[in-house]
Amino acid sequence: MDLRAIGESFIAWLEGLGIPQGWVLLINWILGALIILGIALLMALALIWLERKIAGRIQDRLGPNRVGPFGLIQPIADALKLLTKEDITPADADRITYNLAPAIAVFHVLMLFVVIPFADKVVGANINVGILYLMAFGALGTMAMLMAGWSSRNKYALLGGFRVVAQLFSYEIPIALVMMIPVLLVGSMNLNEIARGQGSLAGLGWYVWIMPAAFLLYFVAALAEGERAPFDLLEAESEIVAGYNIEYSAMKFAWFYLAFFLNTWILSAIATTLFLGGWQGPFVDQVPALGVVYFFLKTLIMFLAFAWVRATFPRLRIDQMMAFCWKVLVPMALALLLGSAIVVKMGTELNLPGVVTNGLMLVMNIVIVLVTLSLLGRYTRTLHETKNKRLFSPELPRL
Amino acid sequence: MSDVTVEKPLPFADAVPGAVIEGTETDVVVNPDKLVDFALFLRNEKGYDYLSNLAAVDYQGYKGRTPEDRFEVVYHLFNTKTGGDGMVMRVRLPEDKPELPSVILVWPGADLQEREAYDLFGIKFKGHPRLRRIFLWEGFHGHPMRKDWKEAYYEQDHKPYKSRWPEGHYAWEEDRAPWADNIIYPKGWDPATHVDPPPVLPKIHEPPVTVEHIKTDRIVVNMGPQHPSTHGVFRMIVALDGETVVGLEPELGYLHRNHEKIGERNTWLMNIPFTDRLDYLINMANNFGYVLAVEKMLGDKAKPPERAEYLRVIMAELTRVQSHLWAIGFLLNDLGAFYTPALYTIEERELILDLFEAVSGSRMMVNYMRFGGVKADVDEDWLKTARDLVYNRLPAKVDEFDRFLTENEILKERTIGVGYLSPEDAIATSMSGPMLRGSGVPYDVRKARPYSIYDRFDWDIVTNDGCDVYARYLVRLGEIRQSIRILQQALEQLPDGPIMNKKPAYVFKVPAGDAYAAVETPKGELGFYLVSDGSDNPWRYHVRSSSYINLNALEHMSIGYKVADIVTILGAIDIVLGEVDR
């Protein structure tokens, strides 16, 4: 069964009813948008439950278990609770900006769902510039957080806003660079094409095997882009309380929460598409619907990895976070991109077979990881030697 | 003046002439005019580098006292290099002009304690840079620890509750003064022309490196009293330059209930459960400190039997283990570890609290120790559980925490070099406990002035030269191991016998006099300075709170670090607001 066929037969059925073609397209679009929206929102509830359950197990406790079987209804109960809570707007807040920010936060994540290929050709919009589109709407999220941070007129929110700019801007660079590497290999920015390009060698064609360093880098940078520990400085509870969303309550807070979880899921989905073969898997050519299953499975595994890291690591400090990005990740991403370009060009110029190119790529990746790790080790060692890291120290009053 | 004092010259008379009015080598009354000179002499020549306790006492109405020496400020000084019993320095002040020079320049650790004495007694310390009220608000009328200050509802002539005065003796303030007139303004204060005083701002420490062309604004952030990382209702007014802290001012008093005043109203015995409420994580240690101080005044007749001494040490060391576990777990939480390490350490802590509950009936408010013994004996089951915990479970778990946390790259990055406090500064600011030993000063009350039976056990003081948060973390980890060592020996040697030296009495009289006794709690030196007038409740009940005094160095430690670091630095002090605010 082909998922694509369902859509086509639906269009044919609508046309059969005698509706003009423009309207048919419009109805189709609206329905598609609604389906994606529904999937996204339902999935967010499931993800919240899952993350809480996983964090609970990691922390040696049960997690939600009161509402419904295994606490499955807990997120819905939470959502209902948030709906009934008082919706507070601070008296001094900039009302329009303040109320617009959570909407934009959710909007930008939902927009990202449009280009994710759930199975072969099952994409909201199969556009050529898929990766560029992801980056573009990812940047919009920064805007939403900045607006929230500024308009709340709260000093913690403002500090959170500063951190948003510092962190999300910085990590956008390595993540964008590393997302370009699969594009180099496939020769297309279309996400479906990229997923299809990893079909060779029965699973060994996944880019995670060919370029593990790029995948690793993507994972680390995605932790930062998704505001997850150890990079959750934007809403660091123990420091700036909740950062940019400190003043938000009730449903407006829920929207930020939703955006946060969906963002993590999107980052997992991108990782799946770019590095884990997307919808590729056994028998997917015969039964295309299996692609959806494989895709969601892989994304779930990525999501669990995110949740695992979040429940395990303490947080970095802001200067360490910035230094890590600019001194480690960006040079590594640049080296990877350059190396990949050379290898790909070599492959096409010398007419090397695919296996050889892939092998070269793997070697290049391993070398870059080793070099980075050794540099990283030296860099952290020098930090350990400086005993007193503060900028200046005042003298105690003494006689 | 009798002939005896003429023959025997006053101590230190040749060093600082005219400073000492009377006294012995270790307990002197000092002339306030010569206080700073004498203090300098004691610090530089005699080696008393550690001002442990500073307490004020109001002797109004005390036998043998006149308005001329109504107030007394007591300094307890110790030597961190040699240990020993230290010395007591007293300054007597008249009723009409309670003023004396501040010793903040000699011992910077006098800072918060002098402010406390100013707040509660109205004693002015000349030369103190910010002599403001610390627990009470600026508009508070009077100084509540003075004997002539009447507490509303409890000590005043009319009582507010009808139910308590069925005969009709009650009078409501509102009945006596009609609506809107029931406010008494201070003299010379007019609400129409009143302008609020400017809010307290932290002193800004200018960085030595200034950027010439770029002028940056500083923002002042109130961290607390409602903040997840201030460990209670504690407030830090922080001046930030970007994310760098350039000024910090602690604001306390949100949990202030004037513990010491209530302590004066209680009988001696009633104060034992009351000490549980000081630092509610280390209740056994609080009990221990208080009973030691009272036993010191009672003398030999209150000496506890052997079994009770062992039980006290066992409980105190179990307290240390559980408190340090808590501190380590929540230090990681302050670092942003999303509760995982905290929940694992709490699991072990719960096992210890189970033991407390089994022996005292309560997990936290234990009310366990008594003058001359302990309240309840332990049975064989309890000992079996305790042995299993101490020999098998806890050592393995400590090793596990060590393995998972100590070498964690992020933990090291975040804590090494953070919150630097040099050994000299640590002593000068009266740090105690892991704060002091984390700066490489091997000072532990259990070794410096062994109390109870600590001199019988074989254990080491844990120090670390890192002087930073990481060093304090390592000291805590090491102290858990040392406590387990002591526990193993104590459980091994626990003798049979009675647990009280005589039949317990509810009300009894304590001989007149004063005493200072301190124990090494997990947080530091917890001291009790008690004055008795021979009646059945204390004349003065002062708590030398380690959490409170450890805040002396908070500003000094935090300047120049990032916002995220001050949370860690505060977490490494491990304050509990119940004891800070009292």
Next chain:
Amino acid sequence: MVGQALFILTAGITLLMALGVVLARNLFHAALFLVGAFFGIAVLFILLEAEFLGAAQIIIYIGAIATLIVFAIMLSRHVMGKEAGAYNRNWYFALAGVVFFFLLLGWLLIKMPFNLVTAEVPADAIAQIGQGFVGHYVVPFEVASVLLLVALIGAIMLARER
């Protein structure tokens, strides 16, 4: 038909946003209107089937430039206050300049002969753009990047602590 309506709608919104940039009294609001205007332009590009340009518009103008502008405003004085004034004493000079520039643009628009080519959009427009950058237009491309690099280093030098 539908396309035309969408174009008019988007263009109208974009113009309104642009007006908002100029007229907003609050500097932060002006910056947000700017974001809206950029977004409208991106939508226009997409309506013209120039998806690459649309995405690039969002990445560069909203993701980078507008965010930096907003950040700069947040860092500037009185950020917590109600009003961040948009006018200063020199506003009439600015008005004169703007009117002149507007007239110039209008004149150019009228005088400029636009060569309208009606042809299919090539399927791999992005690839052609990329090849253009590193092929035919490599010199201007590299000169521009060197210029940006110089600006970057200059900014760092200016802001560096001595």
